[in-house]
Amino acid sequence: MAALATVQLAVAIAGDPPGVPTATVALPTLVAVVYAAAGLIAWARRPHSRIGALLTAVGLAWLGWGLWAADIPVLTALGLLCGMLPIVVMVHLLLAFPSGRLERRSERALVLLGYLLIPLVQLPTELLGASRDDGITLLDVVDDTAVADLARTVQVAAQGVLLVATAVLVIRRLRAEDPGWRRVTAPVYLSGLTALTFVVLVAVLHGTGFTDAGGAGVNALDAVAIAVVVVLPIAFLWVMLRGGFARAGELSEFVGRLGDAPLGPTPLADAVADALGDPTATVAYWLPAERHYVDASGAAVEPDSHRGVEEVTHDGSRVGAIVYDRRLLREAEPLRSVASTVGLALERERLAAQLRASARDLRASRARLAEAADDERRRIARDLHDGAQQRLVLLAIESERLARRADEPAAVRRAAGELRAGLDAALTDIRGLVQGIVPPLLAERGLGTAVEELAAQAPLPVTLEVEPGDLAAPEHVQSTAYFVVSEALANVAKHAEATRATVLVRRGDGVLRIEVADDGVGGVDRARGSGLDGLADRVAAAGGTFAVEGAAGAGTSVRAELPCES
Amino acid sequence: MRIVIGEDQVLLREGLVRLLEEQGHEVVGSAGDGPDMVRKAKAHRPDIVIADVRMPPSQTDEGLRAALEIRTAEPSIGILVLSHHVEVRYALELLADDASGVGYLLKQRVADLDRFFAALERIDAGGSVIDPEVVSAMLGRAQRDPIDRLTPRQREVLALMAEGRTNAGIAEELVITEKAVAKHVAAIFEALGLPPSADGNRRVLAVIRYLNR
Numbered sequence: 001m002a003a004l005a006t007v008q009l010a011v012a013i014a015g016d017p018p019g020v021p022t023a024t025v026a027l028p029t030l031v032a033v034v035y036a037a038a039g040l041i042a043w044a045r046r047p048h049s050r051i052g053a054l055l056t057a058v059g060l061a062w063l064g065w066g067l068w069a070a071d072i073p074v075l076t077a078l079g080l081l082c083g084m085l086p087i088v089v090m091v092h093l094l095l096a097f098p099s100g101r102l103e104r105r106s107e108r109a110l111v112l113l114g115y116l117l118i119p120l121v122q123l124p125t126e127l128l129g130a131s132r133d134d135g136i137t138l139l140d141v142v143d144d145t146a147v148a149d150l151a152r153t154v155q156v157a158a159q160g161v162l163l164v165a166t167a168v169l170v171i172r173r174l175r176a177e178d179p180g181w182r183r184v185t186a187p188v189y190l191s192g193l194t195a196l197t198f199v200v201l202v203a204v205l206h207g208t209g210f211t212d213a214g215g216a217g218v219n220a221l222d223a224v225a226i227a228v229v230v231v232l233p234i235a236f237l238w239v240m241l242r243g244g245f246a247r248a249g250e251l252s253e254f255v256g257r258l259g260d261a262p263l264g265p266t267p268l269a270d271a272v273a274d275a276l277g278d279p280t281a282t283v284a285y286w287l288p289a290e291r292h293y294v295d296a297s298g299a300a301v302e303p304d305s306h307r308g309v310e311e312v313t314h315d316g317s318r319v320g321a322i323v324y325d326r327r328l329l330r331e332a333e334p335l336r337s338v339a340s341t342v343g344l345a346l347e348r349e350r351l352a353a354q355l356r357a358s359a360r361d362l363r364a365s366r367a368r369l370a371e372a373a374d375d376e377r378r379r380i381a382r383d384l385h386d387g388a389q390q391r392l393v394l395l396a397i398e399s400e401r402l403a404r405r406a407d408e409p410a411a412v413r414r415a416a417g418e419l420r421a422g423l424d425a426a427l428t429d430i431r432g433l434v435q436g437i438v439p440p441l442l443a444e445r446g447l448g449t450a451v452e453e454l455a456a457q458a459p460l461p462v463t464l465e466v467e468p469g470d471l472a473a474p475e476h477v478q479s480t481a482y483f484v485v486s487e488a489l490a491n492v493a494k495h496a497e498a499t500r501a502t503v504l505v506r507r508g509d510g511v512l513r514i515e516v517a518d519d520g521v522g523g524v525d526r527a528r529g530s531g532l533d534g535l536a537d538r539v540a541a542a543g544g545t546f547a548v549e550g551a552a553g554a555g556t557s558v559r560a561e562l563p564c565e566s
Numbered sequence: 567m568r569i570v571i572g573e574d575q576v577l578l579r580e581g582l583v584r585l586l587e588e589q590g591h592e593v594v595g596s597a598g599d600g601p602d603m604v605r606k607a608k609a610h611r612p613d614i615v616i617a618d619v620r621m622p623p624s625q626t627d628e629g630l631r632a633a634l635e636i637r638t639a640e641p642s643i644g645i646l647v648l649s650h651h652v653e654v655r656y657a658l659e660l661l662a663d664d665a666s667g668v669g670y671l672l673k674q675r676v677a678d679l680d681r682f683f684a685a686l687e688r689i690d691a692g693g694s695v696i697d698p699e700v701v702s703a704m705l706g707r708a709q710r711d712p713i714d715r716l717t718p719r720q721r722e723v724l725a726l727m728a729e730g731r732t733n734a735g736i737a738e739e740l741v742i743t744e745k746a747v748a749k750h751v752a753a754i755f756e757a758l759g760l761p762p763s764a765d766g767n768r769r770v771l772a773v774i775r776y777l778n779r
Contacts, residue, residue, distance in 0.1 A: 385620065389650045389673070390575045396677030397581055404679065420677055427674040431651060440651040444619070444626040453655055457703070461714030500714070 028066030035059035038233035050100025298356030488516035496520025523552030572603030
């Protein structure tokens with residue numbers, strides 16, 4: 001490559017085209033060298049990616065185009081025919097980023113069109129460009145200024161269309177990406193588009209690239225264009241060598257980190273992420289019975305089209321996987337080396353993850369059961385209200401009417417009266433039952449009012465710290481909270497010998513906090529079955545936490561926190 | 567008398583209508599939800615509205631709220647609220663401003679026909695009828711020390727009054743306005759059942775209650 005560049009430079013400088021300073025002649029070579037260098041580095045570090053090859057190809061295109069300055073007609077003609085090549089290869093490079101492949105049909109079509117422009121537009125333009133005073137006659141077939149101008153216009157328009165179409169495709173692709181990915185790739189795409197724009201701009205303004213027929217040197221626009229164009233390969237390299245494109249680097253260091261005990265799930269995942277250069281990479285643990293992966297917390301790992309899963313085995317059986325971003329890691333080799341290293345560490349952690357997963361399932365199913373039980377209680381209360389209670393009241397009315405009918409025998413009327421009394425007792429029983437299932441005030445007015453009423457009914461003074469407006473929790477959470485306050489106050493009345501109590505119910509940070517405290521004798525003995533175990537169970541079933549404090553003589557405080565997402 | 571019924575349980579509603587008509591009353595409208603009941607009460611201006619507490623659309627205390635709305639709009643219409651359950655709180659809300667022409671009974675009391683019809687007569691005559699359940703629950707509450715019903719802030723104010731502070735002194739201590747203190751003091755007097763009087767004894771009485779606990 002270096003030899004090629006040297007030869008090209010020598011030929012171009014030796015050509016010394018009239019009216020063009022040596023610096024301008026050397027510029028394409030400079031650009032070519034930067035691209036080729038970046039391309040060869042990328043190629044060497046990531047042999048499976050075509051990006052390195054494409055970068056190198058851009059360098060070659062620039063070299064080819066630089067030949068126009070040569071004093072050998074064949075080479076000059078070749079250089080002129082390469083006029084659009086750097087632009088087209090740059091479009092190819094940009095659209096192939098980051099995988100090196102053109103993944104969409106629209107992108108493949110545009111790149112193909114770009115390459116076709118060279119025989120279809122560039123070649124005719126040069127053949128018809130006889131009126132140009134470049135002194136190169138090899139290609140000048142038709143000598144007609146009007147035709148030449150028309151050809152030139154077509155070429156400029158074609159370049160413009162190519163640029164705009166590329167911009168549209170790139171922007172469309174950026175908009176479709178998720179934000180994290182966009183942050184990584186946007187700088188490359190944007191610098192690429194900028195570079196392309198400048199190259200096209202210069203080409204349009206100058207006719208053929210950097211040759212300025214009347215110019216005496218490298219003007220400001222050329223300088224900016226060169227700077228921008230040279231920045232692009234550096235941007236590519238920068239993105240490839242840091243973050244997502246870093247090669248699975250120092251494996252020895254990685255193995256060393258694995259040896260550091262103790263190794264929790266997060267350090268393992270961090271070590272994997274570092275080694276792969278994919279900050280989103282993590283580990284998953286295989287649950288053979290359930291046949292799916294879970295994360296360190298025991299939650300199932302959901303499949304995602306962007307996430308690749310590299311299986312990790314230990315002693316021949318699957319223990320887990322490395323979950324990584326497919327777009328950042330396209331090579332199998334570093335993944336395999338990391339995967340083969342983490343087997344033992346993953347197996348060690350897998351059992352813990354398995355336990356967490358079953359605990360998690362258990363909690364979830366218990367919470368579902370608790371919620372279903374509360375729904376069922378409320379349904380029973382509603383059914384009693386709309387069914388049995390209504391019918392019994394009607395029957396009681398009918399019995400009474402019968403008891404009052406003068407035309408019935410006295411015995412019938414007496415029996416009807418007794419029937420009504422019996423129905424009245426049944427209604428009273430049902431009323432008590434419903435009160436115990438779901439207190440009507442709780443169903444009708446919600447937790448705040450129901451707790452106020454509990455406090456008002458308590459046989460001792462109760463100070464309330466309840467914000468009724470803040471308690472719009474799901475029904476089953478309200479039911480559990482009500483149960484806690486009600487049972488705790490009943491306990492205070494029965495055992496505490498307290499003179500006063502405080503009830504706090506407050507919602508915030510995704511939990512409903514309940515506290516019932518008294519100034520009584522304390523010394524709670526939960527082993528003696530004070531009803532607190534029932535409370536603890538019901539709170540735990542709702543996924544909450546429950547605690548009782550009460551040293552002898554220091555009063556008792558019952559605290560519960562119920563998860564309560566809004 | 568002319569009656570509007572609000573009751574969403576159809577069988578019970580029909581039973582009530584028949585019962586009332588047999589007794590010689592005229593049921594001028596019957597509604598199955600709160601808003602309809604309010605509409606019919608305002609349109610027919612009956613002597614009494616009989617309202618079920620739990621009704622559509624909300625299936626909560628719809629009927630009670632509708633009854634309170636009717637009472638505010640047409641104070642001359644008597645209200646009898648029926649429910650399968652009674653709540654002291656609802657009774658207090660019904661009786662809050664004016665206890666005349668108001669009743670609150672368990673639905674099962676309707677079967678005691680003599681008392682039910684007597685209750686209607688009493689409400690129509692401007693009296694009030696409260697279910698025995700509610701009365702006993704209220705009596706249970708009445709034994710409680712009224713000072714416990716004060717808010718924490720009201721208790722602070724009362725404690726400072728007991729120290730002999732003036733309203734201005736209390737305002738300074740609690741860093742609130744003197745007007746806010748006056749409001750707290752008025753609320754304390756009300757909570758302790760101390761009626762307004764020409765002399766300034768209420769303050770002394772409140773403090774005595776506080777210190778005598």
